[in-house]
Structure formats: C-alpha cells, structure tokens
Amino acid sequence: MVDLHHDLKVRWNRSATAVNGDRTGEFVLTVADSEAAGIALEQVEPGVVKLPAAYVHPRFGSGMRSALVKATLDLLRDDGYRVIPVSPYVTSWIQDHPGYADLVK
Numbered sequence: 232m233v234d235l236h237h238d239l240k241v242r243w244n245r246s247a248t249a250v251n252g253d254r255t256g257e258f259v260l261t262v263a264d265s266e267a268a269g270i271a272l273e274q275v276e277p278g279v280v281k282l283p284a285a286y287v288h289p290r291f292g293s294g295m296r297s298a299l300v301k302a303t304l305d306l307l308r309d310d311g312y313r314v315i316p317v318s319p320y321v322t323s324w325i326q327d328h329p330g331y332a333d334l335v336k
Contacts, residue, residue, distance in 0.1 A: 239262055241261075243258055243259075255280075257269050269285070269299070270296075270299055271284040280314055281317055282315065284317075296320060301324075304334060313334055314334050
C-alpha cells in the first residue's frame with residue numbers, strides 16, 4: 232500500500248485469474264478507508280500491462296482518478312513495466328502529462 236497523503240492510500244488487488252505473479256488485477260485508491268477510485272490492469276506479456284478502465288466513485292471528484300492514474304503509472308515505472316492505455320481517461324491523462332509518454336508501448 233502506498234500513502235499519497237495522510238488519508239489517501241493506493242492498494243493492489245491481484246485478480247484471481249492472475250498467473251505467476253503477473254500484474255492482472257487493479258489498483259484502488261482509498262480515502263479514509265473508503266474506496267474512491269480504481270484502475271484495472273491486465274498483463275498482456277512480461278513487462279507490459281493493458282489499462283482498460285479507470286473509475287471514480289460518484290461521491291469523489293475526478294481529481295481522485297487523476298491521483299490514482301499518476302500513482303499507478305509511477306508504481307509501474309518503478310517496477311519496469313510499459314503500458315497500453317485502452318481507457319480513454321488514461322490515454323488522455325498520458326497525453327496531458329508528456330513525462331509519462333515513455334511508458335506507452
């Protein structure tokens with residue numbers, strides 16, 4: 232779990248379909264222990280994940296989704312992953328933050 236702020240945390244939930252420790256599952260952003268946003272990951276080959284969906288709970292603003300996308304991409308970069316952004320939100324976010332363009336496969 233990664234602390235973004237005193238009450239913001241990112242947690243990894245591994246999918247039951249993940250094999251051999253791959254990155255199939257989701258990162259979830261919690262605010263004061265309530266789920267605020269999530270981003271799905273599907274490992275398509277070693278070191279490459281597809282990002283098909285990013286969501287935010289209606290009671291939280293899109294700033295939470297942005298914080299989660301940034302944290303997810305930072306964690307994936309640290310782990311040596313590249314990404315295939317499928318989610319329109321993630322695609323747009325990367326276009327707006329060119330420092331992350333190197334992660335796109």
